[in-house]
Amino acid sequence: MADASPRTDTSTDDTDEKNQRFGRGQMNAIVASDSSDRSKDKTDQKTLRRLAQNREAARKSRLRKKAYVQQLESSRLKLTQLEQELQRARQQGIFISSSGDQSHSMSGNGALAFDVEYARWLEEHNRKINELRTAVNSHAGDAELRIIVDSVTTHFDDIFRLKGTAAKADVFHILSGMWKTPAERCFLWIGGFRSSELLKLLANQLEPLTEQQFMGIQKLQQSSQQAEDSLSQGMEALQQSLAETLANGSPSAPSGSSGNVANYMGQMAMAMRKLGTLEGFLLQADNLRQQTLQQMHRILTTRQSARALLAINDYFSRLRALSSLWLARPRE
Template sequence: MLIQWLKLVDDVAKLGDFFMAYVQQLENSRLKLTQLEQELQRARQQGIFISSSVDQTHSMSGNGALAFDMEYARWLEEHNRQINELRSAVNAHAGDNELRGVVDKIMSHYEEIFKQKGNAAKADVFHVLSGMWKTPAERCFLWLGGFRPSELLKLLSTQLEPLTEQQLSGIANLQQSSQQAEDALSQGMEALQQSLAETLAGSLGSSGSTGNVANYMGQMAMAMGKLGTLENFLRQADNLRQQTLQQMQRILTTRQSARALLVISDYSSRLRALSSLWLARPKE
């Protein structure tokens, strides 16, 4: 009997230690949740402060998004200058060597914006993916933070005639491979969104009770980890865009590449102009 009683006392003591450890875990989780709520509150206050001095679209994005928007504006200004230089060279029937120099310069300039987007995504991947740095009309055609390569190739195939059979075949193959890569990335994004939805749904219900604070924090930590893959999706999409432009240049002649860059620029300019016209339309 004495042995059983001592064993019972020992079990109770172990249970008490376990309970105290569990209480301590809950207290730590409560403190972390309180800290998170305070950080969110500070972020909201900072967003309100920023929104009083800059556009509302940047209010919660922070300095990283605003800096990228300014970099993109400078990039676009330089891009337009280079396009005007290319247009003048084409209209003046410049030689291939002169055209190639301007084309290569524009291609290098495209690489620069892809690098800038990658850096900006580290600060605010949502801002870059959503295309808030673009005009409203451009955002309508946005795919993972930029243009869809297969659609760009479809546009060029109708604007650069005449093309040789070999060129047509090369563009068709490039369009098919681009479409396959786009589909794979799109499916990956859909799977990520579904996984995020399931993770967040797992923290609903009685998450307001003290006993579920640890579970709530665990679910949110999992969701944050999954969101980290968004940068990878954006990087892969931009790599696909860059490779498409490079492959396009290999398929086309120098003069055709120059015309292709002009077509791409003119199309983007029309989208931006459409946004301006839409916003300036009479509103009844």
């Protein structure tokens, strides 16, 4: 019995130690399980946040697409309305199309009529450009390519004739560029593009050029710049002169008196004469643009001219697309 008691104590101690180790093992397992659960929860939360962000981005994308489609539909409806109004105006003998007698001027609906004619011109222009692009990509022969290039170049002449006719009815509408998109109006100069700036943009698109071609393009760009500076100075002088004419009234005469009325009428008549020169500035600017395109066509080869016309079209197409994207942007 004396020998059995110590062994029993030792066995009890061993059992207690085993129980403690088992308890620590269970605790460690619980802690590890909790850590794993927390890590899993964090991963799940990140996944949920990412899914929520993706859903929100997709929702905004759908809204932008919907707004863009609505803007395009609105533009289509507006064009349809303009065409209907133009048809009614033609039935009343108000507007004579550019394909008819150019000597007939447009009346009060001149701006509206021009907008519709310009939309039609642009649609035909895009058709010709697509034909040109197809010919270039398919490596068409020079003879076939020249026919298409000449057709596109001649089509530019049509818009200059349209603008000249419209300016007789409403020169302010043409000069303001309201017939163009907002982004295009940012770069407007006297009712159109700056020839010198366009030549700068084309310089990298036309390489490689021969030395003679390079000198010809450079000389054309410089002469265009000089002509533009001269016209810009003329416009500034006209604006200053017109402002001085309108400001030089005679406030000393009694209101409604014959002297005051006569002075006012004389003042406005002088302002009207000066304002009449605006049409001349627009015609000179368009003539410069037309001559620049024609001279560029003579300097370049047929295939280079085709690339230049495509580059010009792509530039203005991007400006129009930029306007559409800007107008359809989400407003939070």
